[in-house]
Amino acid sequence: MNVSMIMSIVVTMIGFVYSLSAFLLPNAKIGLPYEPKIFPAILGIALLVLGTILIIQEIKERARAVDKTEHAVFFGREQKDIVLTLCNGFVYALLFDRIGYVFATIIFLNFQLFVFRGVKAWKNSALVSVIFSVVAFILFNSLMGVYLPKSPLGFV
Structure with missing residues (x-):
């Protein structure tokens, strides 16, 4: 099964x-x-x-x-992606308060994009994760009044 x-x-x-x-x-x-x-x-x-x-x-x-006489593989590509995503989510939860929303989200998104898009698109993935994290932080803090954890460095 x-x-x-x-x-x-x-x-x-x-x-x-x-x-x-x-x-x-x-x-x-x-x-x-x-x-x-x-x-x-x-x-x-x-x-x-x-x-x-x-x-x-x-x-x-x-x-x-x-x-087709195909042998079922219990731990294939999809299962590996699920396990990596769960581990990444756990690390994200641990880092969220310690290093702040922006840096934790950048790390989380970079890793997720690496898992699903591969190494070749690392520049694009890094740009997307940085832009998304900063824009989401500004939207939540400024416009919606939902204050997210800031980094220990004092900015974002």
């Missing part, structure tokens, strides 16, 4: 439990009695349906792979 099939089953199970929990919510005392159940029920049913669709797709994909 590969990672996609496991996640499909997990999503379907979560959808089932969430739907069941949504229908067990108490009725509203004011207004329509079923109103508090509508949105959670929609979410649960959507998870249930999408999880089932994913299971069906995985079964079809497995049948095609067996026909």
